[in-house]
Amino acid sequence: MEQIDDIDLKLLNILHDNSKYTVKELAKMVNLSASPVFERIKRLENNGYIKKYIALLDAEKLNRGFIVFCNIKLKQHDRNIGNQFVSDIMKIEEIVECYNISGDYDFLMKVSAKDMKHYQDFVFNKLGSVESIGSTQSTFVMSEIKNLYG
Amino acid sequence: MEQIDDIDLKLLNILHDNSKYTVKELAKMVNLSASPVFERIKRLENNGYIKKYIALLDAEKLNRGFIVFCNIKLKQHDRNIGNQFVSDIMKIEEIVECYNISGDYDFLMKVSAKDMKHYQDFVFNKLGSVESIGSTQSTFVMSEIKNLYG
């Protein structure tokens, strides 16, 4: 595995916050010319340090500003139930993140809905039809304080 | 507030997953020529539907693959304590997300560390010096199942 230096790290941090800088602009920020910066970025992409480039959208404008963290317990803890659960939640668009966790619950999901009404509908109709789920517990987000990806 | 149509929505969904497509490629995907697609994207940016463009990095490679959800209770619930807490957590790099939530705890934070040792150091030395915190409860991520941003 190749090593990265301080300049690579600086480029990664800049691009993580804003990937629209031109190579020329980045070059100025790290005190190099365009071509080495271009090559460094390509190397970071090819070596997997940069996974992808995405656009961040305004959840509120797209009617997805109501955020809920939903804890899940499975009915049983065998492999089939677990695989079925994973397969089911992958298809549900309101679930934007899902983690297998330690503690009282098995999974923690971040759910993105338009409002409480939409969330209620999501719990009844979408989660309600996932057979593997034993119980759920919802924690509502009142405000977002910090988000390095938002 | 301007309305967006199905083509705008399709562009947003594509760019949310991969912002590196060229305008020409996007044009082919939505059956338009380059110029209207270019104009649509500029309009979506200017109207705030697209907030920013970022690079997603590999947490594991950057020694940040150990994820913990950390629940926080404040000592007291007055405005000064709350503001102090927000101001403090903003400066701590391991905290990548933080939400004010309903329920037993006041805040839910997503923490990104190298490993358990690093997390322990984070809890003792960084959270430990945040005066406003009353108690914490850690939930460890064993595996990431789904992440539309990752």
Place this chain on the structure above:
DNA sequence: ATATTTGAGGAATTTTATTCTGATTTAAAA
């Protein structure tokens, strides 16, 4: 001390973004 490798700078080239023009469609008004 010399050869080899690595990484830099700058020019040249290719590709892409961006602008502009005119045609067509759509929506509203008469």
Place this chain on the structure above:
DNA sequence: TTTTAAATCAGAATAAAATTCCTCAAATAT
């Protein structure tokens, strides 16, 4: 239904950026 105005489109032209290529200097190994 016809007319008018406003959007929206396609395609060409231009500007800017990405990408490649070559040469050179510095660091490292022989």
